Amino acid sequence: MKIPDIREEMHARATERVALADALVALADELREDAVREHYLAEETKRRPSRRRPDVSDPVTEETRLRVFEAWYADPTIAQHILAAQLNLNPARISEILRGFRT
Numbered sequence: 001m002k003i004p005d006i007r008e009e010m011h012a013r014a015t016e017r018v019a020l021a022d023a024l025v026a027l028a029d030e031l032r033e034d035a036v037r038e039h040y041l042a043e044e045t046k047r048r049p050s051r052r053r054p055d056v057s058d059p060v061t062e063e064t065r066l067r068v069f070e071a072w073y074a075d076p077t078i079a080q081h082i083l084a085a086q087l088n089l090n091p092a093r094i095s096e097i098l099r100g101f102r103t
């Protein structure tokens with residue numbers, strides 16, 4: 001094999017490799033776009049934060065129960081919703097405490 005033939009074969013192989021590299025770059029770009037699309041879709045499937053109202057009343061403890069009974073015995077005619085507002089409790093908790101469902 002003579003030098004001009006070797007040079008021609010090297011040019012042909014180099015041309016093939018450039019074409020292959022271009023194809024690989026195009027494939028990599030396509031894969032990157034697919035990956036970005038998958039990340040976007042994955043984020044879209046995330047659950048939205050709930051719009052539930054935060055807890056605003058204090059937890060029912062033994063001290064809370066005693067405060068409810070003290071306030072109730074001090075004024076038995078007071079409405080439960082007013083008592084709940086004064087003690088920062090849910091009116092249902094006041095009812096449960098007074099009826100003995102919350103111990």
